[in-house]
Amino acid sequence: QQQVKQSPQSLIVQKGGISIINCAYENTAFDYFPWYQQFPGKGPALLIAIRPDVSEKKEGRFTISFNKSAKQFSLHIMDSQPGDSATYFCAAPGTSGTYKYIFGTGTRLKVLA
Amino acid sequence: DTAVSQTPKYLVTQMGNDKSIKCEQNLGHDTMYWYKQDSKKFLKIMFSYNNKELIINETVPNRFSPKSPDKAHLNLHINSLELGDSAVYFCASSPGYSGNTIYFGEGSWLTVV
Numbered sequence: 001q002q003q004v005k006q007s008p009q010s011l012i013v014q015k016g017g018i019s020i021i022n023c024a025y026e027n028t029a030f031d032y033f034p035w036y037q038q039f040p041g042k043g044p045a046l047l048i049a050i051r052p053d054v055s056e057k058k059e060g061r062f063t064i065s066f067n068k069s070a071k072q073f074s075l076h077i078m079d080s081q082p083g084d085s086a087t088y089f090c091a092a093p094g095t096s097g098t099y100k101y102i103f104g105t106g107t108r109l110k111v112l113a
Numbered sequence: 114d115t116a117v118s119q120t121p122k123y124l125v126t127q128m129g130n131d132k133s134i135k136c137e138q139n140l141g142h143d144t145m146y147w148y149k150q151d152s153k154k155f156l157k158i159m160f161s162y163n164n165k166e167l168i169i170n171e172t173v174p175n176r177f178s179p180k181s182p183d184k185a186h187l188n189l190h191i192n193s194l195e196l197g198d199s200a201v202y203f204c205a206s207s208p209g210y211s212g213n214t215i216y217f218g219e220g221s222w223l224t225v226v
Contacts, residue, residue: 032213043117043203043217044156087154093211100169101212103156 004092006104013111019077021107023090026071031093033066034101035075038087047088048075080111116140117218119204125224126194134189134221136204144168144210145187147179148203150220156203162187163210194225 005024013019025033034049050057050064050073057064063076077084090104119136126132138145146169147159161169162181176192187204204218 031211034213034215036215036217038154041219043205043219044215045217046214049213089156091215093213100158100161101215102158106154106156108154 004090004102004104006090006107008107009105010108011110013080013109015080015082015111015113017080017111019075019080019084019109019111021075021088021090021109022072023074023092023104024070024072025092025102027093027095027102028071029093029095033064033073033093034091035062035064036089036091036103038089038106040086044089077109080109082111082113085110115218117204117206117216119202119218119221121221122219123222123224125226128194128196128225130194131190131192132194132223133191134202134204134223136187136189136218138185138204138206138216140206140208140216142206142208142216143184144207144212145181145184146203146205146207146212146215147187147189148205148217150201150203152200160187160189161212168210191223194223196225199223199225 032049035047036044037047038044061078066073091101094100117138144163146161160179165181178190181187201220207215
């Protein structure tokens, strides 16, 4: 069974701090690697995604760092705000040809005011 | 305008009943999905349809039967509901096969008593 390992399971950060969530995948499929953000009572929403041919992508306070050789990628939230408190999921492509993405186990982030 | 809409949002039903969840997307996407999110927030794909054709069918009890009347609709019918079916079911869609950019609905919260 393919897995996408996400850590930490939960994270508490002070307002203004940096939140870092890590993801490790198994497959070698060439496709985007996304992060999703889910607020309570809502569906996950695409936050940011990176192609595997670049090592970093930044959108506002959110940055993805990608290490293809290690099969790892991480989400950095700079200047974390209470409004960033949510559950974050990484996702990685499954076996080539299966047309599915496998989600990580989720990280519950709480940003203290 | 809601991009991926699913009904009902909440459903409480007794064991052994049959229920359906309906989903519609107005994004013009070719691919639609059903995901299950359990109490630990794990997101697992159940089914995927591309232009009304089933392309992903995970190991799901055959009490669960998806139906796609057209590419904008994907419904989920569940027979003989069991306590373990209690979860949040998310409908989703994506522009293409690979699922690298998935748009989720708000979820249908199913409670089996």
